[in-house]
Amino acid sequence: MGGTVTVTDGKVTAAAVLPVVMRGRLAVVAVLASLVVVVLGVRYAGDAGPGRTDARIGEAAYGAGAPWWHIANATDFLGDPGGALLLLTAGVAGCLRARRPRAAVLLLAGPGLAVGVTRLLKPLAARTIHGDDNLAFPSGHTAFLTAFALALALLAAGRFGLGPTSGTALALTAASAAGALMGWAQVATGAHYPTDTVGGCCTALTVVPATAWVIDRVADARRLTMR
Numbered sequence: 001m002g003g004t005v006t007v008t009d010g011k012v013t014a015a016a017v018l019p020v021v022m023r024g025r026l027a028v029v030a031v032l033a034s035l036v037v038v039v040l041g042v043r044y045a046g047d048a049g050p051g052r053t054d055a056r057i058g059e060a061a062y063g064a065g066a067p068w069w070h071i072a073n074a075t076d077f078l079g080d081p082g083g084a085l086l087l088l089t090a091g092v093a094g095c096l097r098a099r100r101p102r103a104a105v106l107l108l109a110g111p112g113l114a115v116g117v118t119r120l121l122k123p124l125a126a127r128t129i130h131g132d133d134n135l136a137f138p139s140g141h142t143a144f145l146t147a148f149a150l151a152l153a154l155l156a157a158g159r160f161g162l163g164p165t166s167g168t169a170l171a172l173t174a175a176s177a178a179g180a181l182m183g184w185a186q187v188a189t190g191a192h193y194p195t196d197t198v199g200g201c202c203t204a205l206t207v208v209p210a211t212a213w214v215i216d217r218v219a220d221a222r223r224l225t226m227r
Helices: 020-043 052-061 068-077 081-097 101-125 140-159 164-188 194-226
Strands: 006-008 011-014
Touching: 020 101, 020 164, 020 194, 052 164, 052 194, 068 164, 081 101, 081 140, 101 140, 101 194, 140 164, 140 194, 164 194
Parallel strands: none
Antiparallel strands: 006 011
């Protein structure tokens, strides 16, 4: 039951969006992910071209022929405002239908804040691609899809009462798969360097667990105040 509810003073108060049994492990993941973002941001700060690793990976992925090009473009659309709105609308509607407003807040706030953080970091890193006006690090598209998948995985782990190991494995697998898919699409379409997408993925891994924890804390505090 620890994975599906918030427990305050030994009492069950509401379904938690950050399963209690996973909090410690995801905190470690968030710290490590934030370090990756910082290291990559410092390493590529001010660059206007790919590094060695970027060049090697980009050469293999960029300019994929049909049908891969169409798949890459379709994936890229999921990170655009229109595609993101479709995903968020479907997710929030499902949460509200299941009477889980706290989960709906996470599905909106997690990806939204992850993208917001990438926008704050881009001018700090000042890495560009295809001209000085196109800030590249970290990738907002990758951060969005990673965050959305991670939020869904956290909700699924809580819903099915997964333990710390299986729940964390589900969360990291979902986030990694979504990040890899969008990351490939961004590189294949020439929108980002590979390390930009790693930064975007790690930004989501940092932001979403923290957002879920704050949502639980605020919601529980409000419930206690209303009693």
